[in-house]
Amino acid sequence: MGNSINSQEETQDSVPIKSLYNAIWRWHFYAGLYVIPFVLMLSITGLLQLYIGVIDGRDGEYISVTPANQIQAYSSQAQAAVQAIPDGQLVEWIGQTNATGVSVFRVKADGIQHMVGVNPYTSEVVDTWIRRDGWYDLLKEVHGTLLIGDTGDILIEIAAGFGIVLILSGLYLWWPQNKAEYRNAFVPNFSDKGRPFWKSLHMMVGFYGSIFTLLFLISGMAWTGIWGEKITQAWSTFPAEKWDNVPLSDDIHASMNHGAVKDVPWGLEQTPMPASGSDAGTLGLKQGEEINFDNIITFAREIGYKGRFHVNFPSKKAGVWTIAQDSMSNDSKDPMSDRTVHIDQYTGKILADIKFEDYSIGAKSMAISIALHEGDLGLWNIILNTVYCLSLIFLAISGIIMWWIRRPAKSSNLSAPPAMAHQPLKKGVLVLIIITSMLFPLVGLSLITVLLFDIVIIQRIPSLARAIS
DSSP states (O other), X not given: OOHHHHHHHHTGXXXXXXXXXHHHHHHHHHHHHHHHHHHHHHHHHHHHHHHHHHHHOSSSTTOXXXXXXXXXXXXXXXXXXXXXXXXOEEEEEEXXXXXXXXXXXXXXXXXXXXXXXXXXXXXXXXXXXXXXOSHHHHHHHHHHHTTSTHHHHHHHHHHHHHHHHHHHHHHHHHSOSSHHHHTTSSSOOTTOOHHHHHHHHHHHHHHHHHHHHHHHHHHHHTTSTTIIIIIIHHHHSOOGGGSTTOOEEEEEGGGGOOSSSOOSOGGGTTSEEEOSSSSOSBOOSOTTOOOSHHHHHHHHHHTTOOSSOEEEOOOSTTOEEEEEEOGGGTSOSOGGGOEEEEEETTTOOEEEEEEGGGSOHHHHHHHHHHHHHHTOSOHHHHHHHHHHHHHHHHHHXXXXXXXXXXXXXXXXXXXXXXXXXXXXXXXXXXXXXXHHHHHOHHHHHXXXXXXXXXXXXXXXXXHHHHHTO
């Protein structure tokens, strides 16, 4: 960045700290202390998930067979899958990704979810494996919970919220202060040396990646347990009231999920499932037509399903047949083609038909942003996510390098940007705290805790203040 900002920072210790810039810088530093380990973890696990998904797939989509002229009856394929797993119960069918792909069946036995790849042309079992038991799924658990359940989820949600604080404060620090600084505001200054050079790169990467970071943080937070599940998702979930006079189950759509990898569109997870066993619904399978697996797939294609889609089998007396296709499950590269159809297992009537255009604005936004977040939209999305994750890793490392250069030699102190003793809280910082607290309550609570700790304890205990100064 511009030389005036660099010189301003390098004389911090001898100049009274009265500017909003320095107050924002101090909060940027504090937020970074907490966020950097999470940024590195999320970026590395995200990259590994991305490329495991690309190379190996998530649900057997890259297992290949030699195509033939005729596909065997789907009931025959299902029978082969069940026979491969003793005492197994069919849960789900996942269609072929292309002509060389296998039919994948999820079969439950003794509480374990097995996956069975079946050659659709011969009904022979090609491969079996335990679902959600691979490297992708382990990384997904680390990415979402740190392998410590709800506690990890909360810690990551706080980190994501502080990440938003980093974006807002970083943009303020980046903002040119005069005409001379505009020249270096959008292009790194490669003539600089030492800390100014690293700062110039740090600011450029942070500025150009800020929109993507905000999108990725919000889409990731939308699946967290507090801001996501309790607030955002609850407001944006699909209203079951749109299904006229259809009986509802005690189960919600999230009951079809299994493990850390989600199978159900975000906007439907909290929506109650419809229930079979009434005269409700609209025209579905033809009257008198047997309601079985083969006819369900035939019907799915008749009503517009193309390419890869899923069929969930009824699991209870009131359970339904569910036909689903969404980009989040790698069925397509177009989130706007999402569709979920529920069919009464006794009457064959359609109980619900939910398309992308039926989603709320929040659910539509999440359908697109989650697919983007996971790299599901094609090669360009994979390249974008790769560059983005590498840029986050660079931001974390360059932040550490700048701190290391700035800290006094051989100092054991934290070397935080110094605070003005007995100085009132800057209005800009207060506004930032209020806005963030309203949008993200858990982050707001953390910010207020840190603020009180800084004002009430750190600034009143000289030895502690020196340790972090």
